[in-house]
Structure formats: C-alpha cells, structure tokens
Amino acid sequence: MARENRHVYSTDRGRIAEKSPQEKRHQGSAIVRIQRETKGRKGKGVTCVRGLAGTDSELKRMLAEMKKRCGCGGTLKDGVIEIQGDKRAxxxxxLEARNYTVKLAGG
Structure with a gap:
C-alpha cells in the first residue's frame, strides 16, 4: 500500500493548509420552482427550491436568509436548497420580493 506524502506541519511555516477546491457555480433557469417533497425522508416533508443561479457561497447566503425568515433549518445539496417543513408560501x-419568477411545482 502506497503512502501519500502529504505535509501537514512545517517548522518554518507552521500548519500547512490544504488547497480549497474551486467553488462550484450552479446554472439557474428562468423560473424558480418550489416543491414539497417527502420521498426518502421517512415521511418528513421538506421544501425544495430549484433553479436559482449562483455559486455555493451565494446560495448559502440565500439559504441563511430563508432559514431566518421561516424559522427552521435547511441545507444546500447540489444546488438545491432544502428547507425543513412546508414553507412554500x-x-x-x-423570492418574489427579489424579482424572481416563482412557480409552485408538484402537489
């Protein structure tokens, strides 16, 4: 088994930070779709927001604002914002206050 030769500390520079990967940019669409999903979550519903364009950090800022407005938790997975509970309204x-075209998708 080959060992990876990776320095984590140097006496002349201290701790060596690893290079961060490039920030991922997500393609948006003209219409932002908001959908409630329960599949694969043991019956717990989440509100998924798809179609927002931006980098991971921009979407995380939007996520933080949504969580604060809704008063619940959430996460960002592959460019899709997931908010706990049914918070579509x-x-x-x-999003409409920020001049996005929004469509409620699904049931």
Missing part, C-alpha cells in the same frame, strides 16, 4: 414571497 414564505419562500415564494421572499
């Missing part, structure tokens, strides 16, 4: 008003 609150998210729709927030």
């Amino acid at each position: 609150e998210i729709k008003t927030l």
